[in-house]
Amino acid sequence: MRQKTAISLIPMLAAAVIASSTETSAMDIAPVTVTASYLEDFQELSPGTISVIRPDETKGEFKTLPDLLRQSVGVHITEIQGHGGYTVASIRGSTSSQVAVYVDNVLMNSASEPTVDLSTVPIENVERIEIYRGHIPARFGVSGMGAVINIVTKAPSKSENSVMIGAGSLGLEKWSSRTVFPTGSGTSLFTTELEGYDGDFSFHNTRGTANGKDDYEAKRQFNSYTFEDLMYKWADDDWTFKTHYYHKNRDVPYSARLNNDVIENGTLYGRRRQDISKKEISIARDLQMGSFDGDVYLLYMDESKEFKDPTGTRRGNMPSWSDFDSSRIEGGIQLNRWIGESQQLSFYGNWAFEDHDVAGDGGYSIYNIEHYSRHSLKLTLEDTIFPFEGTDIQIVPMIRYNKVGEDDGWSWSLAGSYPLSGGWNIKSSIGHYFRSPSFYEIFGDGVYIVPNDSIKAEEGDQWDLGLRWNGNIGSVKTEAGITYFHSKTEDLIVFVDKGPFQGKYENIDDAEVDGIEAEINAKWDKSSLSIGYTYMDSTNLAVNEQYRDNPLPNRPEHAWHLRFQQGFGESLTGFAEVSYISDNYLDQLGEVVWSDYSKVDLGGKWRIEEDLLLSMGVNDVFDTTKNIHSYGVSLPGTTLTPQYPLEGRTFYLSIIWDI
Numbered sequence: 334m335r336q337k338t339a340i341s342l343i344p345m346l347a348a349a350v351i352a353s354s355t356e357t358s359a360m361d362i363a364p365v366t367v368t369a370s371y372l373e374d375f376q377e378l379s380p381g382t383i384s385v386i387r388p389d390e391t392k393g394e395f396k397t398l399p400d401l402l403r404q405s406v407g408v409h410i411t412e413i414q415g416h417g418g419y420t421v422a423s424i425r426g427s428t429s430s431q432v433a434v435y436v437d438n439v440l441m442n443s444a445s446e447p448t449v450d451l452s453t454v455p456i457e458n459v460e461r462i463e464i465y466r467g468h469i470p471a472r473f474g475v476s477g478m479g480a481v482i483n484i485v486t487k488a489p490s491k492s493e494n495s496v497m498i499g500a501g502s503l504g505l506e507k508w509s510s511r512t513v514f515p516t517g518s519g520t521s522l523f524t525t526e527l528e529g530y531d532g533d534f535s536f537h538n539t540r541g542t543a544n545g546k547d548d549y550e551a552k553r554q555f556n557s558y559t560f561e562d563l564m565y566k567w568a569d570d571d572w573t574f575k576t577h578y579y580h581k582n583r584d585v586p587y588s589a590r591l592n593n594d595v596i597e598n599g600t601l602y603g604r605r606r607q608d609i610s611k612k613e614i615s616i617a618r619d620l621q622m623g624s625f626d627g628d629v630y631l632l633y634m635d636e637s638k639e640f641k642d643p644t645g646t647r648r649g650n651m652p653s654w655s656d657f658d659s660s661r662i663e664g665g666i667q668l669n670r671w672i673g674e675s676q677q678l679s680f681y682g683n684w685a686f687e688d689h690d691v692a693g694d695g696g697y698s699i700y701n702i703e704h705y706s707r708h709s710l711k712l713t714l715e716d717t718i719f720p721f722e723g724t725d726i727q728i729v730p731m732i733r734y735n736k737v738g739e740d741d742g743w744s745w746s747l748a749g750s751y752p753l754s755g756g757w758n759i760k761s762s763i764g765h766y767f768r769s770p771s772f773y774e775i776f777g778d779g780v781y782i783v784p785n786d787s788i789k790a791e792e793g794d795q796w797d798l799g800l801r802w803n804g805n806i807g808s809v810k811t812e813a814g815i816t817y818f819h820s821k822t823e824d825l826i827v828f829v830d831k832g833p834f835q836g837k838y839e840n841i842d843d844a845e846v847d848g849i850e851a852e853i854n855a856k857w858d859k860s861s862l863s864i865g866y867t868y869m870d871s872t873n874l875a876v877n878e879q880y881r882d883n884p885l886p887n888r889p890e891h892a893w894h895l896r897f898q899q900g901f902g903e904s905l906t907g908f909a910e911v912s913y914i915s916d917n918y919l920d921q922l923g924e925v926v927w928s929d930y931s932k933v934d935l936g937g938k939w940r941i942e943e944d945l946l947l948s949m950g951v952n953d954v955f956d957t958t959k960n961i962h963s964y965g966v967s968l969p970g971t972t973l974t975p976q977y978p979l980e981g982r983t984f985y986l987s988i989i990w991d992i
Contacts, residue, residue: 380727380750380760381468382799382816382850388456393948393987394936395501398454398462402482403912404894405464406850406865407818410451411828411887413836414586415977417530417558420452421828424480425466425795425818426846426871426888428827430774430838435483437575438472439615439632443661443687448773448828453581453609455562457509457526460487466850467797467818468748468762471679471731472667474711486575489513489520489568499948499987503980504531504557507987519569525562532556536959536978538589551589553978555604558583570619577613582606585640588976608639620668627668635660640693647694655693662686675722681713707738725752735767740790742767756804760816763796770826774838782828783837791840793822799850806855813853821845829886829921841921843874844885859900866893873921883923891915904940909933919963927975928962944991949984956982 384405388396399410399420411429413419421429434441434449441449456462465473465481473481492513499507509526538551560581567574585605617630638657645653663685671677688706715731726749733744746764753759770788799816825844828836848869855862869892871885884890892915898908910933917927936950959981964971 380729380748381470381762382466382760382797382814384464384466384852386462386464388459388462393497393499393938393946393989394950395499395505395507395985395987396456397452398456398459398484399451401456401462402451402464404863404865404896404910406852406867407466407848408464409867409887409889409892409914412452413977415556416532416980417452417556417583418586418977419450421448422451422482423887424464424482425848425850426820426869426885427480428825430771430826431768432480432482433473435473435481437486437615438483439630439663439665440474440683443659443771443773453560453579453611454484455526455528455560455579457511457562458486458522458524458564458566460485467760467795467799467816468729468731468746468764471681471713471715474665474681474683474713474733474735486564486566487511487522487524488573489522489566492520494992495989496992497987497989499985501985502983503534504529505983505985506530516567517569519567519572522564522566524564527559527561529559530557532558532584532980534980536589536981537974539972539974553586553589553980555584556586572619573617575613575615577611579609579611581609583609586977589974589978605640605642609637611636620666625668625670627666629664629666631662631664633660633662652693656691658690660688675719677717679713679715679717681711681715683709683711685709708736709738710734710736726750731764737769737771740769742769742790742792756802758801758803759799760801761796761798763794765792765794767792768826770838774826785837785839787840788826788838789824789840791822791824791826793820793825795820809855809857811853811855814851816850817848818850819845819847825885827886841873841880841885842876844872845874846871846885846888859906861896861898863896864893867891873923875921880921883921884918886919886921887917889915889917889929905937907935907937909935924966926964926966928960928964930957930961932957946989946991947987948989949986951982951984953982 386401386405388401391401399412399422402408402422403410407425409423411421411423413421422432422434423429424432429448430442432449434451434454436454463481463483463485465483469481473483490513492515494512495510497507497509501507506529507527509524511522511524513520513522515521532553533556534553536551536553537548539548558581560579562580563578565576583606585607587605611634613632613634615630615632617628620627620629636659638655640652640655642653647653663683665681665683667682668680669677686706686708688704690704692703712734713731715729718728718730720726720728729748731746731748735742735744744764744766746762748762749760751759767790769790773782774788775784775786795818797816797818799814801812801814803812805811822844824840824842826838827841827844829839846869848867850865850867852865853863869888869890871888873880873883873885875881892913894910894912896908896910898906900906911931913929913931915929917929919925919927932952933954934950934952935954936948939947941947958979961975961979962972963975964973
């Protein structure tokens, strides 16, 4: 697989050729917006590496949050049970629990769910998605390996109304709306999003065997979901108030083999469903106190998860029913103060209380815990120093204290940026972190996650060094960057596949990850090009020789993504996306592998009227994801159907009306 490195670098070289050879054109830019990329770098926000995704720039393309995150360098997405199922992110080889997910600067990771299920985060009300790698600003009080996803919802601005309706393959239906209107001294924003998906499709089933004699064409079933999302937000110059409701009801599908026993034998396994609902209310105020500025907020959140197998049958550790209810109240404050003109101190403090009730006949019952609660405290102090007058050179030391329940620990980091002439900038960070396992990692979630009461805290170190450039090549506005990153963790906690039903969080002793991120964004005339490439070399440093020196699960060695967008005339635009992910190991033994694959998506948009936009496209044009298979390293030539096959080629059509 190492020989594919050169192939993976071809798109980066192609981008450089296009950028250097493009001449200035006299054409006007079309009304259909073409940006340099919807992955922008707001590098001035931090000495770390930041990517910003704006969902409105791909509106109408039916992209989900995981779809958008896949297109950022350093990010790998894992869908546990296919499209719409439990979905998590890894950044720079981190575990999913090491990725902190914030919504409007409020942490979504909780004691009961330290790994955020990204499939339950809608994007209709999202203004932008910020991805922080390496150095993490003080306002994110989490202690981790330098990986934060911050989802910023839309702020009320000018009065506007818009509606989107659409449909796609496999019974996909979608509706969303947004309205903004003045209210008192401020402005109100109300958004809705409704979506349904059947998800039944045909696939080639090997029945879990490698002999090929019992293969047959099967049909995927019990793979549907529906969700509803409502958000109301009011803001004026000082205050912001938000309330949010989310509900999702989804199938919990069987593996490919069991999913077809209903058709083959008439055996009734039953349609297992999980029902998820979330409610949130928050209030925030900007602060200006003498030489200090900042903000303060208070939030209440409630979440429930109900699972039921109508047959009342337990399968392995999976329950026949479970109820998980959690609530959280928290408050936070951030204060900034300039000391002279060359130093800014930033303080962040957060306190939270979480309460959880669990019930069911799953594996967690052996611990006799049906109710638990705990407090958490996060304190961060950051000092941004500009040591040389008249320059933008930054040095940013930071220290964090985290206390969760009875466990506490310190983390620290040091970051810096050194701007050079000609648009070049050198950036680097180094840090140490400590993280205790959560109740979720210990007791599971009653459906997907098996309990593990022997799991231990993890801690580790990370550093990175990058070079970025921002400038013009002729008439081509270009952003480019390359970063080398390294991390080493003791007692790393990872999610490990445990068969067709569930997985489990386990310590795998020590682990080490080295990698390279490279990206380029270019814009000229009515065209834009974005390319990102990630190389990752992960190593299990376990004492057990059975695991030692094997790659870590769910850390593919190569991944790249390309998006090219072109405007035609005054009202048409088209785009093409190409992505590639190399072989991906699924277990600690380095034995079970998910095959590599590439995928091509095509689409276009037509501005019918100034207030009416038609969007259409096809994902996975060549149906390649249907050919993804797993195989055993020690069994060359074997081709096994994945436990949860992908749907392959799909189509979509949507209309957006700005009222």
